[in-house]
Amino acid sequence: MxxxxxxxxxxxxxxxxxxxxxxxxxxxxxxxxxxxxxxxxxxxxxxxxxxxxxxxxxxxxxxxxxWLCLYNMIQLDDYGNLDSEERLYILFDRAFDLASANQNILKSILRHHSERDFLYHHFKMHLNAKIRDFFVMESCRYQYDIPYEIVVDHYCNTALLILEWYFFKQKGGTKVQALQYLKFLLGSIKTEA
Missing domain, CATH: 1.10.10.60 (Homeodomain-like)
Structure with missing residues (x-):
């Protein structure tokens, strides 16, 4: 820019x-x-x-x-001492609220764009980069038994899958359900202490 x-x-x-x-x-x-x-x-x-x-x-x-503007609308200025997983849940919660508040615009945009076209992939790439920022701290790197890059991709893809289910595929449901699905699908992949 x-x-x-x-x-x-x-x-x-x-x-x-x-x-x-x-x-x-x-x-x-x-x-x-x-x-x-x-x-x-x-x-x-x-x-x-x-x-x-x-x-x-x-x-x-x-x-x-x-995409940067949208991300800035859903991120917190200070995540304090929250771990990366909790940050993702907060980010997801706020993204869900933003999508809910703008459902009519989303529906109009989706008439001309599918999850297979450039717009969706560009958005996904941008969101993945932002979620990756949550995991770059050295402390996060050692919380997982698998490479943290895989964890980042997994978290991003899972969050997008649920948002896509609710808003792109318009299956509906509550935010509480969506957060439960997210937590269930992510499970616990941290190293056991």
Whole structure:
């Protein structure tokens, strides 16, 4: 991303980022991601192409920014002394709430995107990277009998499987059920003390 998010974002920059984000989400409810063009994003957002390219390298960069925004909406600022598994449960709980609150948008987007297309895989890759961050601490590496990279992939895939079941496949159910399923499917893979 060309815009430096490590610095304080100005009101004007935030307005621009928000416009491109909301326009992208709006367009995703109308057509597949691969059919969306930068020209279309700029036209709908009422910004020139030069402004778009001041912020993003391309539409894929914008999509990564959107995933980052979604992730920031569901993460806690401070997980304190919680272990990686508990952090994942909190993250899952908040992701479930966000998906529940935006079911209509999700349904509209899913009309044009399946779990087999680019959008889903890009999201999964981004979420996997964020979950991996939970496990990079040295203390986490030694809690498992198997390589922690496998644990990370397992946790990510299981959380996504349940979210997919509830929201992409629209099977319904409660958040309490979803958390129970997650805990059951993850089981305990930590090393016994």
């Amino acid at each position: 060309k815009y430096d998010l490590t610095k304080k974002v100005t009101k004007g920059a935030q307005r621009t980022l928000d416009a491109f984000t909301s326009t992208t989400l709006e367009l995703l409810t109308e057509k597949p991601f691969h059919e969306i063009t930068v020209n279309e994003l700029c036209e709908r957002s009422n910004y020139p192409r030069a402004t778009f390219y001041n912020y993003f390298d391309d539409k894929f960069d914008l999509l990564s920014y959107i």
